[in-house]
Amino acid sequence: MTDPRLAELTRLLPDLKLSTDPGDLDHYGRDWTRRWTPAPLAVAWPASVGEVQAIVRWANGQGVAIVPSGGRTGLSGGAVAARGELVVSLDRMNRVLDVDPVDRTLTVEPGIALEAVQNAAREHGLLYPVNFAARGSCQIGGNIATNAGGIRVVRYGNTRQWIAGLKVVTGAGDLLDLNRGLVKNASGYDLRHLVIGSEGTLGIVVEATLSLTSPPPPSQVMLLAVPAMDALMKVFAEARRRLRLEAFEFFTDKALRYVLAHGAQKPFAEEHPFYVVTEFDAADGQAENDTLAFFEYCVGEGWVVDGVIASSEAQAASLWRLREGITESLAPHKPYKNDVSVRISAVPAFMDEMQTLLDAEYPYFEVVWFGHIGDGNLHINVLKPADLDDAAFVDQCEHVTTLLVETLVRHGGSISAEHGIGLVKKPWLGSVRSEAEIALMRGIKAVWDPNGIMNPGKLL
Amino acid sequence: MTDPRLAELTRLLPDLKLSTDPGDLDHYGRDWTRRWTPAPLAVAWPASVGEVQAIVRWANGQGVAIVPSGGRTGLSGGAVAARGELVVSLDRMNRVLDVDPVDRTLTVEPGIALEAVQNAAREHGLLYPVNFAARGSCQIGGNIATNAGGIRVVRYGNTRQWIAGLKVVTGAGDLLDLNRGLVKNASGYDLRHLVIGSEGTLGIVVEATLSLTSPPPPSQVMLLAVPAMDALMKVFAEARRRLRLEAFEFFTDKALRYVLAHGAQKPFAEEHPFYVVTEFDAADGQAENDTLAFFEYCVGEGWVVDGVIASSEAQAASLWRLREGITESLAPHKPYKNDVSVRISAVPAFMDEMQTLLDAEYPYFEVVWFGHIGDGNLHINVLKPADLDDAAFVDQCEHVTTLLVETLVRHGGSISAEHGIGLVKKPWLGSVRSEAEIALMRGIKAVWDPNGIMNPGKLL
Known part of the structure; x- marks a missing residue:
């Protein structure tokens, strides 16, 4: 740590975990994009809100830029540190702080993985419904910073809809406690929603109170073979009309080929240009009739030429793998x-x-x-x-x-x-x-981050 | 119109409907609060986005403050004009501009009444679920400005959740076209959500694209007599666990007395300290069993001492009137x-x-x-x-x-x-x-409304 700025940081926060190890710089300077050469000044792993706040104040004083860093599963370079920034990794702030079954909220630190959030909700008989393939490694702080979507948006909306409270350290080093889990709070500009989707350019999320919901009734997973592109949205309209959808995803024959080459199981004997994997409520006998009627109608119209309904959880998982495995199967290319x-x-x-x-x-x-x-x-x-x-x-x-x-x-x-x-x-x-709009965004950024230290060069 | 500022406005917009009639100033200078003496400069009724934009630019040039004005059913004085402002009434901009059954969106002008929005959705077999007693006179622009809640929030959330797109004229006179009805759009700060709930202090909503949803299954309305305050939330917890709630509202014996004096029908022979009116899905036989089990459980625990389930739409309406009629019955006091x-x-x-x-x-x-x-x-x-x-x-x-x-x-x-x-x-x-937070709000306000002409003195 010969850099005098880092020496000062260590003097201010003697317990802060900090590294300038080239392996760490390389690892924490990247996200899933591979187009930039990592070159951060250092990586810091704060363990508390106080440490985050102190780091931000230090950064303002020293003119050091900060890259807030979650699971770095992003695909747009939002967590890349290639220009001498301090990477502030939230890896160590990954605890569940509180579960409230009456409020149906889960309060967590930002570094917790999405999957750990889902599991914590499930342990209390509740559902955190945002879901996507990177769930095991992405972090809730990053989900919030990008307003993450995924495979259940058609039913549950994006991450934005599930944030009942946020603690944020602004670019100026102020700690905000936004909305505090209230269902209703009409008391001025909802700064929480400004932070959601701001890609780390306004501040660092240091705590989140997540809304949970009742788990859906038992569902079914169905794979459909669709012969033509113009049939896809017709199938969707019918499915939305007749079924209570949890998910409705599509992929092409080429996508299937890569997933199969990556070890997934072939669903149909024939090849088809398009596939749909859909999941929907199937609580009772009526739902079974609705499903059959939906399928037969689509086949009758020529929009669907083959289909399979999962008859076990294992088969449901293997149908889902056809869609969720695509990104990973393409990565080597x-x-x-x-x-x-x-x-x-x-x-x-x-x-x-x-x-x-x-x-x-x-x-x-x-x-x-x-x-x-x-x-x-x-x-x-x-x-x-x-x-x-x-x-x-x-x-x-x-x-x-x-x-x-x-x-x-x-x-x-x-x-x-x-x-x-x-x-x-x-x-x-x-x-x-x-x-x-861009001028307003820049103006807002300047209000929150007057010295421009928060993830500079990203987004704006 | 001897005021030179108004003469200039008339010169710029010869077709603009404008009044300085004392009756208009008095009527349009108030909302449902009665604590301020109306004293606007004038009332303008623009008929187009272009006229709104021209008014805002004129106001910046002349240093005239603007009070955006909807149905003026607000209870916090947000639409009061008592200091020489120009009231910009959206009454004439009240059309449905577009209905899209595939997107399930309704695009409307800001001056349309909430009830007209609900009806337009219903005509297309869809639901705009925000609902409250002032539905006949409040306007969607005001709903957005206050992020209106109401009686279905427990199921559907606040107005915020149903805004897929917003056109806004900022305090600087720029026309923004925010989000344009997209379900997913992770492209920087979501300014739409900043406008929602901003009480007319950032700009004027001139168009909104509202999300619609499928109508719920048939529902039942039930009135419960609750003997003690500490039972209320226990009843709620049970209801949420066992039923699929549309609404869960409470009122006291005193509230009931006013509604009854105002013409509503007495629900029970006896008086009780607290009442709950709840509405929930009742699609099938299972729901009926669940309802009965819920009621018997609450009675068994001593949390509920009497109850009635509406057996007709008319009875459901009369149970709802007990809750929805309260505000009106209290108004004379x-x-x-x-x-x-x-x-x-x-x-x-x-x-x-x-x-x-x-x-x-x-x-x-x-x-x-x-x-x-x-x-x-x-x-x-x-x-x-x-x-x-x-x-x-x-x-x-x-x-x-x-x-x-x-x-x-x-x-x-x-x-x-x-x-x-x-x-x-x-x-x-x-x-x-x-x-x-307040400092950030002020900073944001200054970015959107540099001359401070938008509803000054309100909120901040």
């Missing part, structure tokens, strides 16, 4: 990712144009898509050919992204459905937010 | 209102302390309470003795409010659950928001 959304009603027209665009612009690259089609959210993954240089690959993909953005704008969509802007999507922020 | 909330788990202890306080401090005033107890929200109405001067009455009540606030703070509560801060609760804002 260093995919370039788009995470786009349009209004649900705009999905068919947008998908048509998008497919035409991708076919024309990526004649030599493999493109795999899947996503939360019931939320209007599509994930596009362009796989890097093994012989192509990383930077050249990204350049080509960014060129196509610029074209894709034009299509998105025509359909009123967003360049970031759930991954956030971070570093990756900054060039296109102006496609989804107006100049006036 | 010029009630001083507290609208407080605590966490649900804190309700029993808080109610105990509150009752002791009210008994001690209001020996000569009648105090009527009721509220959304399933959300931790209590409405306290202190009735003005006929022979007491208005100002002296308010003075005495404000003294007690200051004591009540101390109790609230001890229980982590809020001085405004759903009515907003407005003018009425400004003295106690500091009891629910910290100095740092």
Whole structure:
């Protein structure tokens, strides 16, 4: 620790765990994007709100930038530290602080993994319903910073909907205790909602009170084979009308091929262009009839050509693996990712144009898509050919992204459905937010973080 | 229109409906509070977004303050114009602009009444679930400005949860088009949520895209007689565990007496200290068994001593009238209102302390309470003795409010659950928001409204 700024930090907080070990710098300077070379000043692991606050005040005094750091499973570079920042890892602040079965809330430190939150709720007969594949390693603080979505949004909304209270250390070093778990509190600007989705640029979440709900009734998982893209949203509309949906996800034949190669089990004898995995309430006999009627109707209309309903929990898990295993199965191919959304009603027209665009612009690259089609959210993954240089690959993909953005704008969509802007999507922020909005965001940022130390260069 | 500022406005917008008629100034300068003498400069009724924007720019140029004005059913003085402001009434901007059954959204102008929104949704087989007694006269723009709650929050949340998009003219005159109906859009600070609940201090809502949902299954309405305060939350806990609640409201014997005097029908032969009206799903035979089991359990525990289930829609309406008619039945007594909330788990202890306080401090005033107890929200109405001067009455009540606030703070509560801060609760804002939070709010206000023309003196 020869850096005088770090020496000062150690003097202020002698018990603070701090590292400048090159392995730590490399590990904690990255998220799941791989485009930036980590170069933080150091990594700190505060163990208390007081330590976080002291670090932020030190950073203001020393002019050191801070990158708040959770599970670093982000896909937009929001947790990258490549410019001499102090990484503030919340790994050590990972406890459940309180469970209240009357309020149906769970109060946790920010470094707790999503899966640990889900388990803690389940132990009390309750549900924390936000869910996605990275649940084992992502942290609730990061979920809040990106307003994480995932596979249950169609039923339960995004993370935003489940935050009853937040403690936040602002960029100025003030500790805020926002909303304190109240169901109703009409007392001025809801700063809690400003922090949710702010990608660490306003402050550091140091505690969260999460709302829980009753677990849903028993559900069924069904996989459907869909012969044509234009049938997907028709199947969705029928499913939403007839069933009580928990999830409605789609993926393509190409996505399936990668998951199968990665060890998943083939669901149908034949191949089909599109697949839907859906989960829905199945509490009683009526639900069984509804399911059958839904399936038969879709088959009769030619929108579905095959289907399977899981008859055991193991089979349900294996159907879900076909969708949830995609990201991991693609990872070795260093995919370039788009995470786009349009209004649900705009999905068919947008998908048509998008497919035409991708076919024309990526004649030599493999493109795999899947996503939360019931939320209007599509994930596009362009796989890097093994012989192509990383930077050249990204350049080509960014060129196509610029074209894709034009299509998105025509359909009123967003360049970031759930991954956030971070570093990756900054060039296109102006496609989804107006100049006036961006100016307001900058103004708000300056109010919360007057010295600009909080995750600078991200988002704005 | 001899005022040169108004002459300039008329020159800029020759078609703008504008009035300085004393009757209009008096009518549009008030909300449901009656503590301020209306004294606006004039009332304007813009008919388009363009006119709103031009008015805001004129106001910046002329240094005229603006009071955005909806149905003026507010109870905190947020729509009062008593200091030479221009009232901008949204009465003429009251159309349904679009219904999208695929997105399940309704796009409306801000001046539409809540009830008209509910009806428009129903015409398309869908539900806009926010609901409260002022539905016929309150406007959606005002609902958004206060994040209105009401009687279905226990099931559906506040207004915030149902806003998929907002168009807003900021205090600087910029037109923002926020979120545009997307389900997922992780692209920076969610300014939409900052506007919701901002009480007209940041800008004027000029269009809203509302999310709709499927109508609930058939429901039942039940009225319960509860012998003691400490049983109320036990009944709630059981009801939440065993039934799928739509609403869970309580009121006292005194509240009932006023509603009965106002023409409602007596529900039980005997009088009881507390009543609960609850509505819950009753789709099938199982639900009937659950209801019976719930009722018998509560009776067995001594928490409930009588009950009635509505056997027709007319009876359901008459049970609901017992709760929804309270505010109107109290109005002639010029009630001083507290609208407080605590966490649900804190309700029993808080109610105990509150009752002791009210008994001690209001020996000569009648105090009527009721509220959304399933959300931790209590409405306290202190009735003005006929022979007491208005100002002296308010003075005495404000003294007690200051004591009540101390109790609230001890229980982590809020001085405004759903009515907003407005003018009425400004003295106690500091009891629910910290100095740092208020400083951030002021900073944000300055970013959105640099000349301070938007509803000045309200909230902050």
